[in-house]
Amino acid sequence: MNRKGYMVLYGTQTGTAEDLAVELQEDIRELGIECGCENVFDVDVAQLDSLEKVFVIISTWGDGDPPDDAEDFCEVLSKVNENRLKGLDYAVFALGDSGYELFCECGKQVDKYLSFAGAHALMDRVDCDIDIDEPFREWKEKLLSILRECVSVVEA
Numbered sequence: 145m146n147r148k149g150y151m152v153l154y155g156t157q158t159g160t161a162e163d164l165a166v167e168l169q170e171d172i173r174e175l176g177i178e179c180g181c182e183n184v185f186d187v188d189v190a191q192l193d194s195l196e197k198v199f200v201i202i203s204t205w206g207d208g209d210p211p212d213d214a215e216d217f218c219e220v221l222s223k224v225n226e227n228r229l230k231g232l233d234y235a236v237f238a239l240g241d242s243g244y245e246l247f248c249e250c251g252k253q254v255d256k257y258l259s260f261a262g263a264h265a266l267m268d269r270v271d272c273d274i275d276i277d278e279p280f281r282e283w284k285e286k287l288l289s290i291l292r293e294c295v296s297v298v299e300a
């Protein structure tokens with residue numbers, strides 16, 4: 145499979161993940177890399193079959209549940225066969241609140257499903273508590289430095 149394309153995917157209930165996703169997309173584009181940004185509600189899991197890199201920013205709601213709009217995506221992703229997503233690189237930024245028993249559960253599950261499906265984690269998942277700015281900045285900067293290296297390897 146010839147994989148092509150970068151995508152930021154977000155799952156949100158009240159918009160936090162969307163704001164972060166748009167910020168990440170803009171920074172990736174500033175590297176000269178074309179990158180989409182979509183709510184997982186508008187994405188078919190089958191689209192992951194052709195992408196090269198996907199960056200997921202997703203919150204947790206209810207009692208460890210996905211945001212409402214992300215339920216179907218997570219359900220389908222949980223059933224993807226082992227190795228189907230081989231060759232796909234990914235990173236996950238999980239939003240949550242450690243006051244809840246199932247802290248960042250949705251992001252943890254998405255990470256687990258992608259890994260089971262054979263996708264390759266570019267970096268460790270970050271489980272982010274209610275103070276978001278600093279952990280997000282650190283996660284984003286690390287991811288951007290990895291992407292910078294990918295670009296320079298391709299250009300060399």
Ligand SMILES: Cc1cc2nc3c(=O)[nH]c(=O)nc-3n(C[C@H](O)[C@H](O)[C@H](O)COP(=O)(O)O)c2cc1C
Binds near residue numbers: 156207209249
């Ligand atoms: C009603 C409610 C339920 C929540 N449930 C969880 C939970 O089970 N686990 C968790 O880690 N965070 C939970 N959170 C925290 C949210 O995930 C967190 O506020 C996140 O930043 C929201 O991001 P969003 O605006 O993108 O949806 C909950 C928040 C609310 C208001």
